[in-house]
Amino acid sequence: MNNRQIILASRPVGIPQPEHFELVEADAPGLKDGEFLVENHYLSVDPAQRGYVNDENNYAPPVPIGAVMRAMTVGKVIASKAAAVKTGEYYYGWFGWQDYCAATPATILRKVDPDQAPLSTGAGLLGINGLTAYLALHDIGQPKPGETVLVTAAAGAVGSIVGQLAKQAGARPVAVVGSDEKGEQCVADYGYAAYVNYKQPLEAELREACPKGVDVFFDNTSGEIADTVYGQVAMFGRVIQCGTMSIASWVPTPMGPRKDREILTRRLRVQGFVIFDHAARYDATAAELAAMLADGRLRYAEDIGDNIADAPQALVDVYAGRNRGKKLIRLR
């Protein structure tokens, strides 16, 4: 079997571009004892992938040059020499931007039940995006009824779920987006009570949209947008540092206004969230999200391409905010 693979061709600084990758073809790998062969169905395209290739501070060592691009996918097991993994099962895991992966059980994130929800949701709503939205919002944000929850990248794969969950918690979610079209989608589809367009004068817009201040700031972007929001976080506000999408490079460390005085005088709590700390809760949380989806309490949007060669450009598009919902590449 022919195995198309997107490999890392050179090390980018900042956001990786298509020229940093190369599409190569190889034979599908053979299996050693303890491995299983995954046929990928959906490749995930995630902002976090920038961190996988940069030679920067991160939570995992960078992908080596010449290696298959690290990525989460949903795939079907078509052969197995691993005791706990059976042919015909579906898994969500670190199977890379390629057709076939010889994987070990350690690379599995979650077993996917194709009867629980559409298979593609295994990489989005029931994958790290939905799990992050749910666990970060509730664990760190702890929104109370009537509180204002401000979300950056609100129309994205995580933000579109956060809005709906915050509304379910009785809070008032407000979206920060880069276009009125996305803002209107947030209000129409994702539970948001209002939106602000960060391309407008943000401080005044925020004051109008969040007249009582921001109680929970679910931040996916960092940078100047976050700087402005900090000025309007309310007393005892919680800041979820979930992503830093607006910062192109952390080498050298970019400068910004010091936030210590706001953290001190307003007693803020700022906390970083990485979903991979919470593996023990994936299944129960995914089951809850699937139940919400089944009874109509949750909507999700997907933006699905079908050419593996487009994956690098899709990553650039995600950083530019050009996707409409969770970005996936469908292979079969």
Next chain:
Amino acid sequence: MNNRQIILASRPVGIPQPEHFELVEADAPGLKDGEFLVENHYLSVDPAQRGYVNDENNYAPPVPIGAVMRAMTVGKVIASKAAAVKTGEYYYGWFGWQDYCAATPATILRKVDPDQAPLSTGAGLLGINGLTAYLALHDIGQPKPGETVLVTAAAGAVGSIVGQLAKQAGARPVAVVGSDEKGEQCVADYGYAAYVNYKQPLEAELREACPKGVDVFFDNTSGEIADTVYGQVAMFGRVIQCGTMSIASWVPTPMGPRKDREILTRRLRVQGFVIFDHAARYDATAAELAAMLADGRLRYAEDIGDNIADAPQALVDVYAGRNRGKKLIRLR
């Protein structure tokens, strides 16, 4: 009775200097119904007082020009028209830099029992300094046995107590100080396992003193020292933002390296602490600190002047780190 008062003569930007204050004399005030007359024994000199006079973001409106300098003191009630307050009782409260204060019960922080510990401790170890050390360390820092607790302004009124409490919790406290003399005092008297002098190349010193990284960062200073420490905070580290002593002015907001990436990738939790949120726990916490003092588990140091006219200079000295222990002015 003659009432000496230090009043705010003009509004400082940054750290207030002696020329921003004036010593005036007046008659001791009369009492209205509901008030009591306090004879101050100890005036407290606290870094937080900078915030009381600046026209900046803070947790209370600034002291008006011409008004008595806002300050905590320990004093004795010498007359009372307040039902719950009796002549002869001692209180710690917002009685100002003056000999006598006509106060209402709302200005009381805590009733002081002169038999529990020396009276002066009511404004330090059993006042906001000890209470802050105890509650901020345990509530936010949550040090576990074997963890490294790094403390800035470690020889100060709060830091000198944090070291001892961290050691009691089984953690390894490390002091950040501005002189070797203070560092040696931290190790000899305040429970610290090691110290670093921030006037030396801090990054290398920190790496040596905290080989496993910093699990709890008890920060009283902010600024460049904190920037360097952030680079060495360990995974899941907790940062207590307790003060920002090294920043002379917050108008305009000073710039510094963005910390969002460290907060995210190392899952840090950064939280502001203001003691005045915790009034309901003052008495129980003070009783615990007093018990530790009585049985020799806690030491404290005081740096006591005896001239009310020196209070403004004492505040400058506290910012410059020239005090040796809790700075007080004894009036009688």
